[in-house]
Amino acid sequence: MEYFTELGYLGLFIASFLAATILPLSSELVLTALLLNGLSPENLVIIATIGNVLGSLTNYGLGYWASKTVIQKWLRMSESEFVRAEERFKKYGIIALLFAWVPIIGDPLTVMAGILRIRLLWFLMLVTTGKFLRYYILATIILQ
Template structure:
């Protein structure tokens, strides 16, 4: 039986986790894998696509960030954003492969928007990076079973 709620919950957690809001999706993925009730391919796709689309929110924020970057409520400090932009200028679009990093990954995706990386290239590279992370996490979880 297909349990839409489990996949939708994982997708949602992965989506929010990739935005500038603090959340983690890894524990949910591991729990669902360990339950042995769900398709590994389905879990992998839900997490990878959700996380990639969440990162796209950051890209869109980056497109309009200049008008908000100095406001107190803005979640990325001007210093972190400046560092991310410098990193992005130095390493270019390939730095998006590291968008899965827990520290700095969100700033890289915002910087890509600020620096107007084309959305299709952004989505492809972010999907590759985030998918590799979920593949490694899945493999590590399966090795525990």
């Protein structure tokens, strides 16, 4: 994490992007460190949101264009787990994309949105809203 914080805004962008993929990174830790170092909270929240949404968009693209076999390998899902994930997404609908920021379930949600060909505009609006609110609330709590 120290490497990302040394890069400032760019480090947060990279960490946020990578955290939205299957890599086990915490953009929240980088955001916290940068907030405590006095960087602009508004800029940090915006940069973290953009990076994280672009990472989720990468997952969406993978779901949209990759084969089911590739996706199952990437997410390390069995056939039955894949079917259950698809059923859950269909059960809760696109509103579930508001929770794309949640660890463990967020990445599969964004990949499944691509697989199911969710309209890109809806995907971007819901994912961006959820991720922005998470970073905004976190920044507000940290700075109190």
